[in-house]
Amino acid sequence: MTDEPNKLRFLTIAQAAEELNVNQNQIRALLRTGELRGIQVGGRGVWRIGAHDLEDYIAEAYRRTAERITAGELKDDRESHME
16 A cells, blocks of 8 residues: 555656656666666566655655765756856
8 A cells, every 4th residue: 555545656667767757768777776776577677666766766866966066066057057
Protein backbone atom coordinates (compact mmCIF):
# COMPACT_ATOMS: atom_id res chain seq x y z
CA MET A 1 0.00 0.00 0.00
CA THR A 2 1.06 3.55 -0.63
CA ASP A 3 0.67 6.61 1.56
CA GLU A 4 -1.55 8.32 -1.01
CA PRO A 5 -4.32 6.44 -2.82
CA ASN A 6 -3.54 7.86 -6.29
CA LYS A 7 0.24 7.65 -6.01
CA LEU A 8 2.03 4.70 -7.60
CA ARG A 9 4.39 2.66 -5.44
CA PHE A 10 6.64 1.77 -8.37
CA LEU A 11 7.44 3.67 -11.55
CA THR A 12 8.65 2.47 -14.93
CA ILE A 13 11.77 3.92 -16.46
CA ALA A 14 9.54 6.06 -18.70
CA GLN A 15 7.56 7.38 -15.74
CA ALA A 16 10.71 8.20 -13.76
CA ALA A 17 12.16 9.96 -16.81
CA GLU A 18 8.98 11.99 -17.20
CA GLU A 19 9.00 12.91 -13.50
CA LEU A 20 12.59 14.22 -13.76
CA ASN A 21 12.07 15.63 -17.26
CA VAL A 22 15.04 13.67 -18.66
CA ASN A 23 15.30 10.96 -21.27
CA GLN A 24 15.01 7.26 -20.46
CA ASN A 25 18.71 6.63 -21.18
CA GLN A 26 19.61 8.97 -18.33
CA ILE A 27 17.43 6.96 -15.94
CA ARG A 28 19.03 3.72 -17.16
CA ALA A 29 22.49 5.22 -16.56
CA LEU A 30 21.51 6.23 -13.02
CA LEU A 31 20.24 2.70 -12.37
CA ARG A 32 23.45 1.14 -13.78
CA THR A 33 25.66 3.25 -11.51
CA GLY A 34 23.45 2.67 -8.48
CA GLU A 35 22.90 6.40 -8.06
CA LEU A 36 19.17 5.69 -8.41
CA ARG A 37 17.85 2.56 -6.70
CA GLY A 38 15.67 0.24 -8.71
CA ILE A 39 14.73 -3.39 -9.02
CA GLN A 40 14.69 -5.73 -11.97
CA VAL A 41 11.38 -7.53 -12.26
CA GLY A 42 10.92 -10.63 -14.35
CA GLY A 43 12.62 -10.43 -17.71
CA ARG A 44 15.81 -8.71 -18.63
CA GLY A 45 15.55 -4.96 -18.86
CA VAL A 46 12.28 -4.66 -16.93
CA TRP A 47 13.02 -2.15 -14.19
CA ARG A 48 10.86 -0.56 -11.54
CA ILE A 49 11.84 2.40 -9.41
CA GLY A 50 10.19 2.86 -6.04
CA ALA A 51 8.45 6.22 -5.73
CA HIS A 52 10.27 6.73 -2.43
CA ASP A 53 13.59 5.87 -4.08
CA LEU A 54 12.99 8.55 -6.70
CA GLU A 55 12.13 11.07 -3.96
CA ASP A 56 15.33 10.08 -2.10
CA TYR A 57 17.34 10.58 -5.28
CA ILE A 58 15.82 14.05 -5.77
CA ALA A 59 16.53 15.06 -2.16
CA GLU A 60 20.14 13.86 -2.48
CA ALA A 61 20.53 15.74 -5.78
CA TYR A 62 19.33 18.93 -4.09
CA ARG A 63 21.80 18.36 -1.24
CA ARG A 64 24.73 17.74 -3.60
CA THR A 65 23.84 20.75 -5.72
CA ALA A 66 23.65 23.04 -2.69
CA GLU A 67 27.00 21.67 -1.50
CA ARG A 68 28.58 22.41 -4.89
CA ILE A 69 27.14 25.94 -4.93
CA THR A 70 28.54 26.56 -1.43
CA ALA A 71 31.94 25.24 -2.54
CA GLY A 72 31.89 27.62 -5.51
CA GLU A 73 31.76 24.79 -8.04
CA LEU A 74 28.43 25.94 -9.44
CA LYS A 75 27.06 29.42 -9.80
CA ASP A 76 23.46 30.22 -9.08
CA ASP A 77 21.82 31.20 -12.40
CA ARG A 78 20.37 34.28 -10.71
CA GLU A 79 23.89 35.66 -10.23
CA SER A 80 24.61 35.72 -13.96
CA HIS A 81 21.29 37.43 -14.69
CA MET A 82 21.76 40.15 -12.07
CA GLU A 83 24.45 42.04 -13.98
